[in-house]
Amino acid sequence: xxxxxxxxxxxxxxxxxxxxxxxxxxxxxxxxxxxxxxxxxxxxxxxxxxxxxxxxxxxxxxxxxxxxxxxxxxxxxxxxxxxxxxxxxxxxxxxxxxxxxxxxxxxxxxxxxxxxxxxxxxxxxxxxxxxxxxxxxxxxxxxxxxxxxxxxxxxxxxxxxxxxxxxxxxxxxxxxxxxxxxxxxxxxxxxxxxxxxxxxxxxxxxxxxxxxxxxxxxxxxxxxxxxxxxxxxxxxxxxxxxxxxxxxxxxxxxxxxxxxxxxxxxxxxxxxxxxxxxxxxxxxxxxxxxxxxxxxxxxxxxxxxxxxxxxxxxxxxxxxxxxxxxxxxxxxxxxxxxxxxxxxxxx
Amino acid sequence: xxxxxxxxxxxxxxxxxxxxxxxxxxxxxxxxxxxxxxxxxxxxxxxxxxxxxxxxxxxxxxxxxxxxxxxxxxxxxxxxxxxxxxxxxxxxxxxxxxxxxxxxxxxxxxxxxxxxxxxxxxxxxxxxxxxxxxxxxxxxxxxxxxxxxxxxxxxxxxxxxxxxxxxxxxxxxxxxxxxxxxxxxxxxxxxxxxxxxxxxxxxxxxxxxxxxxxxxxxxxxxxxxxxxxxxxxxxxxxxxxxxxxxxxxxxxxxxxxxxxxxxxxxxxxxxxxxxxxxxxxxxxxxxxxxxxxxxxxxxxxxxxxxxxxxxxxxxxxxxxxxxxx
Numbered sequence: 055x056x057x058x059x060x061x062x063x064x065x066x067x068x069x070x071x072x073x074x075x076x077x078x079x080x081x082x083x084x085x086x087x088x089x090x091x092x093x094x095x096x097x098x099x100x101x102x103x104x105x106x107x108x109x110x111x112x113x114x115x116x117x118x119x120x121x122x123x124x125x126x127x128x129x130x131x132x133x134x135x136x137x138x139x140x141x142x143x144x145x146x147x148x149x150x151x152x153x154x155x156x157x158x159x160x161x162x163x164x165x166x167x168x169x170x171x172x173x174x175x176x177x178x179x180x181x182x183x184x185x186x187x188x189x190x191x192x193x194x195x196x197x198x199x200x201x202x203x204x205x206x207x208x209x210x211x212x213x214x215x216x217x218x219x220x221x222x223x224x225x226x227x228x229x230x231x232x233x234x235x236x237x238x239x240x241x242x243x244x245x246x247x248x249x250x251x252x253x254x255x256x257x258x259x260x261x262x263x264x265x266x267x268x269x270x271x272x273x274x275x276x277x278x279x280x281x282x283x284x285x286x287x288x289x290x291x292x293x294x295x296x297x298x299x300x301x302x303x304x305x306x307x308x309x310x311x312x313x314x315x316x317x318x319x320x321x322x323x324x325x326x327x328x329x330x331x332x333x334x335x336x337x338x339x340x341x342x343x344x345x346x347x348x349x350x351x352x353x354x355x356x357x358x359x360x361x362x363x364x365x366x367x368x369x370x371x372x373x374x375x376x377x378x379x380x381x382x383x384x385x386x387x388x389x390x391x392x393x394x395x396x397x398x399x400x401x
Numbered sequence: 402x403x404x405x406x407x408x409x410x411x412x413x414x415x416x417x418x419x420x421x422x423x424x425x426x427x428x429x430x431x432x433x434x435x436x437x438x439x440x441x442x443x444x445x446x447x448x449x450x451x452x453x454x455x456x457x458x459x460x461x462x463x464x465x466x467x468x469x470x471x472x473x474x475x476x477x478x479x480x481x482x483x484x485x486x487x488x489x490x491x492x493x494x495x496x497x498x499x500x501x502x503x504x505x506x507x508x509x510x511x512x513x514x515x516x517x518x519x520x521x522x523x524x525x526x527x528x529x530x531x532x533x534x535x536x537x538x539x540x541x542x543x544x545x546x547x548x549x550x551x552x553x554x555x556x557x558x559x560x561x562x563x564x565x566x567x568x569x570x571x572x573x574x575x576x577x578x579x580x581x582x583x584x585x586x587x588x589x590x591x592x593x594x595x596x597x598x599x600x601x602x603x604x605x606x607x608x609x610x611x612x613x614x615x616x617x618x619x620x621x622x623x624x625x626x627x628x629x630x631x632x633x634x635x636x637x638x639x640x641x642x643x644x645x646x647x648x649x650x651x652x653x654x655x656x657x658x659x660x661x662x663x664x665x666x667x668x669x670x671x672x673x674x675x676x677x678x679x680x681x682x683x684x685x686x687x688x689x690x691x692x693x694x695x696x697x698x699x700x701x702x703x704x705x706x707x708x709x710x711x712x713x714x715x716x717x718x719x720x721x722x723x724x725x726x
Contacts (some may be wrong), residue, residue, distance in 0.1 A: 072641060077491065078491035079488070079489050079490070079491070083683060096491070097489045097490045098489040098490075098491035107673075120489065122487045123486070123490040123491070125489060127488060141458075141490070142484060164458075166482075175458065180439065182461070183461075200478065201461075201463045201465070201478060202461065202478070202482060204482070220463065220465050220478060238581045240468075241466070241468040242465070242466070242467065242468030243465045243468075243478050261465065261466060261467065261468070261478075261481075261598075262468050262469050283518060283519075284518075284519065298402045391598075
């Protein structure tokens with residue numbers, strides 16, 4: 055089974071999909087590690103589950119787990135369920151069977167971002183200027199940072215955690231508490247962060263519509279300019295050769311193979327959408343990438359052939375989240391209006 | 402960006418004022434009135450009193466400099482983040498009220514609404530409301546720039562606690578406020594008691610509503626001119642404005658004097674143009690557009706206002722004269 059964007063049938067018709075309407079904006083989506091279930095974080099406090107299998111009956115809606123909006127969602131790195139964070143200050147572990155357990159509560163704070171590390175079972179979440187690291191049942195706080203954390207991610211080996219904030223990025227050694235944090239400074243506010251899949255680079259999006267990338271080994275850095283909006287979504291290809299970025303009308307990838315992207319324009323490919331890409335998600339293993347637009351359109355791109363196909367038509371509600379299933383054939387997406395989508399790319 | 406909500410921007414009212422002036426009392430008044438509206442309230446961490454509302458967000462005032470070489474270009478990072486977060490909720494609301502700390506500079510709050518595209522797409526700054534403590538204002542002016550700048554930024558001033566001062570004292574305070582900012586609407590209040598339509602939905606930053614602005618008083622009752630003082634200046638002319646010269650002149654002023662100019666607005670009769678040209682700004686940030694057409698026979702008068710520190714009146718007058726046909 056292969057994804058073949060050159061197949062004329064792919065251009066002619068949309069792949070099979072399930073679309074369920076909720077009435078709350080979708081802040082995030084994820085697949086469970088066993089691949090059976092997609093979950094959607096909703097603005098009414100619910101985490102809605104749907105089967106990955108389009109032929110299976112839709113799971114009924116469950117009562118809210120957060121008071122207020124769910125702001126962050128990820129697959130549970132230590133199980134088959136999910137973890138969620140909300141503007142009620144709670145960080146929850148959600149079982150596929152409906153069980154809910156509280157990992158942390160930070161009164162008056164919002165839990166806005168969650169990062170996970172599958173191999174070590176660790177997860178980290180933001181709570182204002184502090185990051186909460188949950189590992190082997192223990193919760194540890196790192197910080198405070200200079201400002202509220204706007205993005206965080208684990209290193210490839212899970213031993214370090216990078217937090218983006220006003221003035222740059224701070225990297226904490228979470229395996230060994232005695233090591234001092236490392237600071238990577240760049241003036242201004244950083245609004246998104248992704249550590250490269252090979253652990254060698256950290257990329258951020260900035261308030262000034264740039265992206266900034268630090269090379270870990272030499273602590274050198276580079277700045278890429280020319281975006282018309284903030285780059286809120288960054289995604290590294292599985293082989294760490296490409297950094298995909300949002301805020302362009304076509305797929306935009308910076309090459310980190312060989313000498314890196316300095317002095318070279320990014321590779322841009324695919325069909326130009328009517329609007330800008332709001333979310334990008336690189337395929338978990340292969341050369342494909344998903345792009346969701348502020349028009350509601352979703353495209354699947356192939357960086358090898360530099361083609362793209364539309365897999366969901368524009369409908370005016372911006373795509374807010376995208377997630378690949380572990381099998382690399384199915385995906386989940388959500389939008390501002392509250393549509394929950396599961397798409398199967400196999401024909 | 403083409404979003405379905407862009408037509409329904411949520412109005413944001415900023416409540417500012419020195420410590421103890423009565424901001425929280427005003428906030429609770431707004432919330433307790435039977436207006437049938439729902440407000441999200443963003444309060445600072447050091448709030449004086451509790452606020453009774455379903456949707457209260459505690460904010461650290463995180464003032465961020467933009468990394469774009471513009472020295473006075475600061476924004477409230479926490480506001481950008483919180484507004485974005487509020488939009489993820491299912492419950493929608495009719496307005497957002499932002500309470501600043503007593504020592505806050507309103508500049509970064511206002512500039513956030515000029516600078517950040519995501520914030521601009523979802524919200525609009527409606528007005529800056531400054532609560533002034535009638536008893537302590539003159540003393541507060543001596544303690545730093547904050548009390549003076551909060552009045553300079555204001556669209557609406559609530560001269561509060563009027564019951565605690567004599568008629569003479571009140572007159573003195575009022576004159577002082579008007580010497581700083583004669584264009585703000587001034588209301589005398591006790592215990593922050595005010596009709597809500599005096600402070601909400603003012604459209605003070607709406608270019609379509611900058612039709613006329615007149616000082617809220619007739620005589621300048623303030624005659625001692627200290628250095629470093631915040632004052633206002635208005636320039637008027639019946640001669641048409643040369644748009645290129647004006648743009649160059651205004652650009653240069655904001656470049657050099659931007660940090661000292663808190664608010665500016667203007668209505669211009671551009672040479673040969675059938676419509677008014679309207680603009681308004683905070684520090685170096687500026688919003689401008691074509692406004693209403695001039696009516697037949699209507700006098701085409703251009704009018705500019707600056708509120709700022711160390712305004713060089715003669716220089717500004719001369720500069721404006723040079724932009725006229």
